[in-house]
Amino acid sequence: xxxxxxxxxxxxxxxxxxxxxxxxxxxxxxxxxxxxxxxxxxxxxxxxxxxxxxxxxxxxxxxxxxxxxxxxxxxxxxxxxxxxxxxxxxxxxxxxxxxxxxxxxxxxxxxxxxxxxxxxxxxxxxxxxxxxxxxxxxxxxxxxxxxxxxxxxxxxxxxxxxxxxxxxxxxxxxxxxxxxxxxxxxxxxxxxxxxxxxxxxxxxxxxxxxxxxxxxxxxxxxxxxxxxxxxxx
Amino acid sequence: xxxxxxxxxxxxxxxxxxxxxxxxxxxxxxxxxxxxxxxxxxxxxxxxxxxxxxxxxxxxxxxxxxxxxxxxxxxxxxxxxxxxxxxxxxxxxxxxxxxxxxxxxxxxxxxxxxxxxxxxxxxxxxxxxxxxxxxxxxxxxxxxxxxxxxxxxxxxxxxxxxxxxxxxxxxxxxxxxxxxxxxxxxxxxxxxxxxxxxxxxxxxxxxxxxxxxxxxxxxxxxxxxxxxxxxxx
DNA sequence: TGTATTTTATTTGTCGACAAAGACCCTTTG
DNA sequence: CAAAGGGTCTTTGTCGACAAATAAAATACA
Numbered sequence: 001x002x003x004x005x006x007x008x009x010x011x012x013x014x015x016x017x018x019x020x021x022x023x024x025x026x027x028x029x030x031x032x033x034x035x036x037x038x039x040x041x042x043x044x045x046x047x048x049x050x051x052x053x054x055x056x057x058x059x060x061x062x063x064x065x066x067x068x069x070x071x072x073x074x075x076x077x078x079x080x081x082x083x084x085x086x087x088x089x090x091x092x093x094x095x096x097x098x099x100x101x102x103x104x105x106x107x108x109x110x111x112x113x114x115x116x117x118x119x120x121x122x123x124x125x126x127x128x129x130x131x132x133x134x135x136x137x138x139x140x141x142x143x144x145x146x147x148x149x150x151x152x153x154x155x156x157x158x159x160x161x162x163x164x165x166x167x168x169x170x171x172x173x174x175x176x177x178x179x180x181x182x183x184x185x186x187x188x189x190x191x192x193x194x195x196x197x198x199x200x201x202x203x204x205x206x207x208x209x210x211x212x213x214x215x216x217x218x219x220x221x222x223x224x225x226x227x228x229x230x231x232x233x
Numbered sequence: 234x235x236x237x238x239x240x241x242x243x244x245x246x247x248x249x250x251x252x253x254x255x256x257x258x259x260x261x262x263x264x265x266x267x268x269x270x271x272x273x274x275x276x277x278x279x280x281x282x283x284x285x286x287x288x289x290x291x292x293x294x295x296x297x298x299x300x301x302x303x304x305x306x307x308x309x310x311x312x313x314x315x316x317x318x319x320x321x322x323x324x325x326x327x328x329x330x331x332x333x334x335x336x337x338x339x340x341x342x343x344x345x346x347x348x349x350x351x352x353x354x355x356x357x358x359x360x361x362x363x364x365x366x367x368x369x370x371x372x373x374x375x376x377x378x379x380x381x382x383x384x385x386x387x388x389x390x391x392x393x394x395x396x397x398x399x400x401x402x403x404x405x406x407x408x409x410x411x412x413x414x415x416x417x418x419x420x421x422x423x424x425x426x427x428x429x430x431x432x433x434x435x436x437x438x439x440x441x442x443x444x445x446x447x448x449x450x451x452x453x454x455x456x457x458x459x460x461x462x463x464x465x466x
Numbered sequence: 467t468g469t470a471t472t473t474t475a476t477t478t479g480t481c482g483a484c485a486a487a488g489a490c491c492c493t494t495t496g
Numbered sequence: 497c498a499a500a501g502g503g504t505c506t507t508t509g510t511c512g513a514c515a516a517a518t519a520a521a522a523t524a525c526a
Contacts (some may be wrong), residue, residue: 011304011485011486011487011508011509011510012303012304012486012487012508012509012510013303014509014510015509038477039477039478040476040477048510048511049510049511049512050478050511050512051284051509051510051511052509052510052511054288054478054479055287055288055291055509058288058291058292058295059291059295062291062292062295062296063295070245070246070478070479070517071244071245071477071478071479071516071517071518072477072478072517072518072519073477073478073518073519074478083384086382086383086384086385087385089383090383090385090386093330097326149319150319150322150323151316151319152319152320152323152389152392152393153323155389156385156388156389159385160385244478244479244480244515244516244517245478245479245480245516245517247479247480248479271507272507272508273507281480281481282480282481282482283481283482283508284479284480284481285479285480285481287508287509288479303487303508303509304486304487304488304507304508304509305487305488305489305507305508306488306489306507306508307508
């Protein structure tokens, strides 16, 4: 069933392996929201004692990806459908501010990186690789944020983007290829604004892009009804 | 020299005690930036084994308050004078957005809380209690952010405010009582805008307030020269 | 049959011990 | 006299074990 990754870890690097592996599995919904986390099991899986496993879990907890109830179980954090407007509000603001700063502070190296990632995204869209689209889209916007050179925005934005990845994965089966194609064009426009150092244009495009994404996610949720799974009364 | 806090902890709550204690000591500069953290020593001090101490340190590390070099020492994070403009930029944006949302989403309970904290701040100013001013000012703005009801903004803003507390503590001896008095008045105006649900006025006042604070901190730093301590070439 | 209460089992938090990694100090050597 | 090498000491990361806390099961009781 489960593949055991029998790796002998270099002292001090086991924790980060566990952290990154679990982080990915949570964001990619390989670990379902709400599902319990068994320390013993992880201990066996990574052939590490429970101490480093626990340390990785503390880190994930700080990221808000897992929830620990003291002296009781620790579970993968649920997706908070009730707080979605807060999420969208913050996401939109971060889209705007990072793209704006990207236009102002980008170097030519930044542009090269952003273009590469846009290429990846366009490829994923062309191949109708929905899961690839989700991750490459995230990386594209994260790169713009990095070009903006403000670590506080980068931190918050990547957190929001990853939270968004979880949500999108829930609905990726509802994707059609119409809107993603539009995204490719919007991305191109943003890149052009960033190259031109046109902060206002970048801001404007980012706002429209964010609104577009928010509207789409909202429509997925509306037509699905799954959002009530959390509302057990 | 050091007071030993001989407390027997209820199972599962030792970590949070250590975390909160150290967190405060770091923010209040009782632990100097750059100073090494001795796990053994903390273990003795809190009468806990190194395991829960370590867990608390991981949490602090996630907050960016300490820096751990794998297999080497762990130190209290340095104040990053080189990245101050990023800090001020993010701080100003969060001042604006939280005050704006505070005006839009506040309840009457929120207003009561905010008023209480403003009273505390005014008292600290009246008594020329500089350290008290720093913390009550932080609590005041944090309460406005909470009234804004967006946890992403609250998280980032409190992080920024606490980072600001560390910086202000460095210069608190340079405080005079002129500007703080001005802050009291600015706070009152902000409260009024929040009560009136006047988001634009709140935004405008927050911007001015933030600019004021940023300008003051900048002037402290300029007249001090201590900022070069990190620039060892 | 349904609800307390005790018993058992599982899981979590903490401990002390140990070994790897690095810091420190001293000597050697070019 | 500086750099390299070697030995010792300290600190960090990991381990296995144990006990407290809770969950689950079993039993008693109305």
